[in-house]
Amino acid sequence: MSVLVLGGAGYIGSHTVDRLVDQGQDVVVVDSLVTGHRAAINDKAKFYQGDLADQDFMRKVFTENPEIDAVIHFAAYSLVAESMKKPLKYFDNNTAGMIKLLEVMNEFDIKNIVFSSTAATYGIPEKMPIMESDPQDPINPYGESKLMMEKIMRWADEAYGTKFVALRYFNVAGAKPDGSIGEDHGPETHLIPIVLQVAQGKRDKLQIFGDDYNTPDGTNVRDYVHPFDLADAHILAVDYLRKGNESNAFNLGSSTGFSNLEIVEAARKVTGKEIPAEIAPRRGGDPDSLIASSDKAREILGWKPQFDNIERIIETAWAWHSSHPNGYDDK
Ligand code: UFG
Structure with a gap:
């Protein structure tokens, strides 16, 4: 097999x-x-x-x-x-x-x-x-x-x-906790790697796409x-x-939602960096909130996710980005 x-x-x-x-x-x-x-x-x-x-x-x-x-x-x-x-x-x-x-x-x-x-x-x-x-x-x-x-x-x-x-x-x-494999998109468009690129000084600031969504702080929840x-x-x-x-x-999913602003806050805590951010216009195609019920996967597949803490997830991503500032460096 x-x-x-x-x-x-x-x-x-x-x-x-x-x-x-x-x-x-x-x-x-x-x-x-x-x-x-x-x-x-x-x-x-x-x-x-x-x-x-x-x-x-x-x-x-x-x-x-x-x-x-x-x-x-x-x-x-x-x-x-x-x-x-x-x-x-x-x-x-x-x-x-x-x-x-x-x-x-x-x-x-x-x-x-x-x-x-x-x-x-x-x-x-x-x-x-x-x-x-x-x-x-x-x-x-x-x-x-x-x-x-x-x-x-x-x-x-x-x-x-x-x-x-x-x-x-x-x-x-997030990335493999030993930092050997991780996220490397070109160009990068995802929130957490972009936030960490700002923390690394590779970008000046984060743009948060929209703060007038139907969510507690107005930014998208994921x-x-x-x-x-x-x-x-x-x-x-x-x-x-x-x-x-x-x-x-x-x-x-993890069954817990975090707003884009909460992600920036968590990344500031993990990295100890300021991470400047500004509100920018909506991006298009973004639903207000997306939160999963993953009970079915737990019950039928026996899935037991180990990473249920957003700071821990960001820590593993930070370990990868810190050890691979240019990603895999192969493009
Ligand atoms: N965002 C910003 N600034 C950025 C980048 C993203 O504010 O510079 C915001 C987005 O507008 C969105 C949130 O951060 O509100 C998350 O955006 P991502 O691009 O990281 O992820 P998406 O939610 O758009 O999409 C991801 C995957 C999809 C998947 C979706 C399911 O890329 O494949 O999650 O929830 F369908």
Whole structure:
């Protein structure tokens, strides 16, 4: 048995490959390295560079690795703001890419897939915390592209018996506690790494996008989850499918929300730096609040997140950014 990790050189993918290898599992990684980093991939994993939408390339990977029985699919674009400006890029890479992948998986009779979905599929939630059964009505093309992927998989299950687990992540932050792998996006758009770049003096100040949202302090509220815990959830989801369970979807978050202002405050405490911040106009595509109920993942998958403290999450991110001021330094 072997797990194929698509997007295993990315931020969450690389943490999952690392955990899989730690557990002694056999891992094959595919990554185009367009946004991922070769240095992020654990050396014990077998690596192929290529695009999952290239079906001949994927046929070669499956032919050379006949022991693959499950796929974990991280290889998607994930920036809300970019998706508002370039929606077709998201529908092509994320949604059309999924169809091409499923076609080749069918040819090789591979019936298990765990895939990264997102809190962005819920749009503007009617109530908090968000449950998996709540309505999904995205307000940005990124969320829509992922919701379409979920829907495609439902019909692929019905027709071909392809079993899937959709993991709907909330906001991911932090790095491997030993500082060896972490978050390195170019350009960086996420709140916590940007706040830490200000702490490092790499940016003058933080712009907080909007303070007139329907939240206690007017700034957006998000639910932060650590990639180490996400990695565990993916591994549990693969076990769940290997045991022959039915397709399912799970939220992955901490069930606690922090406003953007609270994140800046927590980062000031962790880093001891001033971190200048100013209020700027809204960014577009941002729901007021996103807080998960992750009870279902705890109950059904047996998920037990270890990082439930925002300062601890920021500390691990700070350790990575401090030891890798230029990220992986490979671009
Ligand atoms: N923000 C700022 N200033 C910045 C960057 C971000 O104020 O310089 C704000 C955003 O407007 C938002 C919050 O910080 O209110 C978090 O923004 P991020 O870009 O860090 O994350 P998002 O909430 O937009 O999106 C992330 C993932 C998505 C996922 C979503 C689910 O990137 O893939 O979480 O909650 F869908």
